[in-house]
Amino acid sequence: MNLQYIVLSSFLIFLMGFFGSTFCRGFLSIIISFQFIVVASLCNFFAFSLFLYAASVWDKTFIFFAFASIYLLLFAIVFYNYSRQTGVYELDARKDFGLFKFDRSDWWGEEKPDDN
Amino acid sequence: MDGKLILGFLNYLFLALVFLFGLVSLLAGDQRKKLTFLFLALLSSGVLSYLFFAVAAFILPGIILIFFCLLLYMLIISQEFYGFGKPLISAERRLRPGRQGFVIKPSVVINLVLSLAASAGAGAVFYIFTKSFFAAPPIVKSFESAAMVSIINNIGANYIPAILIISLALFSCVFWSIIILENRRTKN
Numbered sequence: 001m002n003l004q005y006i007v008l009s010s011f012l013i014f015l016m017g018f019f020g021s022t023f024c025r026g027f028l029s030i031i032i033s034f035q036f037i038v039v040a041s042l043c044n045f046f047a048f049s050l051f052l053y054a055a056s057v058w059d060k061t062f063i064f065f066a067f068a069s070i071y072l073l074l075f076a077i078v079f080y081n082y083s084r085q086t087g088v089y090e091l092d093a094r095k096d097f098g099l100f101k102f103d104r105s106d107w108w109g110e111e112k113p114d115d116n
Numbered sequence: 117m118d119g120k121l122i123l124g125f126l127n128y129l130f131l132a133l134v135f136l137f138g139l140v141s142l143l144a145g146d147q148r149k150k151l152t153f154l155f156l157a158l159l160s161s162g163v164l165s166y167l168f169f170a171v172a173a174f175i176l177p178g179i180i181l182i183f184f185c186l187l188l189y190m191l192i193i194s195q196e197f198y199g200f201g202k203p204l205i206s207a208e209r210r211l212r213p214g215r216q217g218f219v220i221k222p223s224v225v226i227n228l229v230l231s232l233a234a235s236a237g238a239g240a241v242f243y244i245f246t247k248s249f250f251a252a253p254p255i256v257k258s259f260e261s262a263a264m265v266s267i268i269n270n271i272g273a274n275y276i277p278a279i280l281i282i283s284l285a286l287f288s289c290v291f292w293s294i295i296i297l298e299n300r301r302t303k304n
Contacts, residue, residue, distance in 0.1 A: 022234060
């Protein structure tokens with residue numbers, strides 16, 4: 001195994017992600033490109049920790065936290081896109097910030113026109 | 117065959133597989149194909165991390181990764197099924213018989229050229245500045261893997277990476293929420 005080849009090929013994956021995030025316009029393509037950047041950083045971390053440091057766990061800990069935070073941020077982006085597409089934020093315009101929305105009909109059955 | 121040689125071959129094979137699956141998932145037109153090849157690329161990267169003797173360090177974030185992939189897949193399925201976020205195509209355009217020749221849009225060409233130039237520039241800078249380091253890297257004699265227990269002990273003993281990552285995640289979340297609020301204001 002050669003460290004240079006591994007680092008250069010992981011940098012190639014990073015460049016693919018960079019190119020995709022600058023060139024592509026679709027939401028899914030950009031998310032995929034971000035994931036390639038994450039994968040390239042993971043390969044780099046593992047390769048450097050394996051080849052250069054004997055039995056260091058600092059980088060593994062860092063990878064654990066970094067992976068968790070990056071994917072939580074991607075969760076946020078995906079949820080934001082979903083909410084924009086499905087119009088969840090339309091509730092905001094109606095001054096309705098409740099997470100669970102209960103109407104009278106939820107307790108008393110279907111509303112009749114003469115109730116109001 | 118030598119065990120080291122087999123390990124090296126497998127490493128290069130899975131790096132090539134990650135690159136190839138990734139390229140296909142970027143270039144594929146259909147969203148489901150994109151997701152399938154993305155999953156294959158992530159699977160290859162998982163195998164690669166196993167080959168790097170980092171089993172425990174991949175399993176824990178891998179759980180989050182699986183949930184993320186599930187969420188993304190559900191989003192794309194709902195997009196395909198309900199048509200969320202897709203541009204409405206007029207009936208005239210849909211009924212048009214075929215494309216009218218191969219048209220090159222200048223905006224697409226400029227975007228492609230700029231992206232390629234930026235990628236090539238970054239690649240050249242990386243190659244030039246790391247060449248001297250890779251001439252004689254201080255490689256260790258024997259490879260060792262980190263066990264789960266030592267990672268947990270390290271998390272307990274060393275708070276710096278956790279503090280750094282949590283503060284960065286908080287900053288990015290605040291930044292992201294500011295973007296969302298700005299968008300809402302323009303909408304209202």
